[in-house]
Amino acid sequence: MANNIKTIFSCTKCDAQSPKWSGRCSECGTWGSMKEEIVDTKKDRATNSKLSAMDTINLDNIETKNEKRILTNISELDRVLGGGIVPGSLILLGGEPGIGKSTLVAQIAGAVQSSNNVIYVSGEESASQVKGRISRLNIGYERIGFLSEVNVEKIIATAEQQRPALVIIDSIQTVYSSLVESEAGSITQIRACATKFLELAKQHEIAVILIGHITKDGAIAGPKSLEHIVDTVAYLETETTHDYRILRASKNRFGSVNELGVFEMTSTGFKEISNPSAIFIENEDHQIAGSVISCIIEGSRPFLIEVQALVTKTVFGYPQRKASGFDLNRLQVLIAVLSKRAKINLANQDVILNVVGGLKINDPSLDLAVCLAITSSLSDLFIDRKTLIFGEVGLGGEMRNVSKLELRLNEGEKLGFTRAIVPNSSSVINKKIKLEKIKNISEMVQLFKLK
Structure with missing residues (x-):
């Protein structure tokens, strides 16, 4: 025994x-x-040996239905969620402390309560604090029920009795289950509470939004494993120099994970940015060497962004390579290609790269813009602010085509751009933008007369 x-x-x-x-x-x-x-x-072995077999479900007998989504009337948010909140979905909203997570969910509650009941659960704030925030945002709260409770069983019992359309938990780190012997905020508690909220959402078709705090290393505090439990994971990020917030989904079972929403933080809450390209490029009269404008695609929408490079002579023996908003390893590759294929000597030069606006870029179509920004800064020559630069650069210095080029050009046309540098293999035609095609980065150097 x-x-x-x-x-x-x-x-x-x-x-x-x-x-x-x-x-x-x-x-x-x-x-x-x-x-x-x-x-x-x-x-455990004895229990498992006595289990009876389960009946399988034939999928042919299941009727598919298109659930009517709950619209928040915040177009940027609805776009990221795939068209609105799906009833019965479990959403995890993460972000750094003070970035505006509670403000965003308050605006969501205010929009949803116009036609549905909402329960707002907070283990961090009192009822008067929550009401004060909602009043400051100038939104209604007639159908918002507040619950100051951290026991998950009591929260679920209340939700099952009232059957609201949306339950907001602020935050998942503060609630606990009496069935788990550990303190609130531990990974065991958070995982157990998230599983119970998942059961509530699926059994009763109640949408649940969980707020998760972000630690210093950028992970959701404690429960990084929560991401496989929930249906949607959305992160609220900040732009470092302005009061802009960027909402992006890293997981979404009901829509694309490539969509991105841009907001401006104001005294009355989040305000949608209808033309996000305008906030990521500086004034067209601002002429500096090493500044190039390109266009990236986030999901289904284009963003015009400005890439800035600063090339200075190395003070110490080993040249420094720094990048903000761009992959440092990719920058090292492009510098090596410039040195080998275009005969640009950067062995004794420090290279600092910055993507204006605080965006983090993974789009390979930005390669040519980065190369042009570096050579422009090295030669101390200006690049016309009405010129767009597109192209992926291969290790041989060749230009590779980019996706959705026509969509990028149309966005540039709206903002008055007149010229675009594109790969030679591009077949897109634009009547208002003059297209100049190049085969490799050596032709780029000759075209702009860079040294």
Whole structure:
């Protein structure tokens, strides 16, 4: 009988298990978090052996239905969510402290309550604080019910009784389940609470929004594993120099993960940016060497952005490479291609690259713009502010075509651009923008008369 009893030690913070006790968890590094647990392995085997088989469901007998989404009347948010909030979905909204998560969900609650009931659960703020925020945002709260509770069983019981269309949890780190023996905020508690909210959403067709805090390393505090439980994961990011907020989805079972929403933080809450391209490019009269304008695609919408490069002589022996908003490894590759294929000597030059507006870019169509910005700064020559630069650069210095080129050109046409540098393989025709095609980066250097 004794052989069937097994003693293990589990971490109350990250739920890691170990056969031996230690003062510090080897997984998360928390001190004094290892707790002894006793497991009856024979009981588990006996229970599993008595389980009966389940009946499978024939998918041909299931009727598919298009759920009517709950519109928030915030077009940027609805775009990121795939067209609105799906009833019965579990949404995780993450962001740094003070970035505006509570303000955004308050605006969502105000929009949804016009036609549906909403329950706002907060373990961090009182009812008067929440009402004050909603009043400041100039939105209604007639059908918003506030619940100051952190016990997940009581929250679910209230939601099952009132059957609202939306439940907001602010935040997932503050709630706990009485069935789990660990403190609120631990990964065990958060995982258990998220699973219970998932059951509530799926069984009763109630949409649930969970607010998750972001740690210093950019991960959702504690439950990074929450992302596989929820239906949608949306992150609220900040632009460093202005009061702009960028909402992007890293997971969405009901829409695209490539969509992006842009907001401006004002005294009355978030304001949608109807023309986001205008905030990512500076005034056209602002002429500096090393500044180039290009266009990226985020989901289904184009963004005009400005790429700035600063090339200075190296003070120390090893040249520095710095990038903000652009992949540093990709920058190293492009510098090597410039040195080898275009004979641009950067061995004794520091290269600093910045994407204006705080965006983080992964679009390869920005390669040619980066190369032109670097050579422009090195030669101290201006690039016309009415010129758009597109093209992916290969290791041989050749130009590769970019996707959705016509959409990018149309966006530039709206803002008055008259010239575009595109790969030679492009077949797009634009009547208002003059297209100049190049085969490689050597032709780019000759075209702009760069040294």
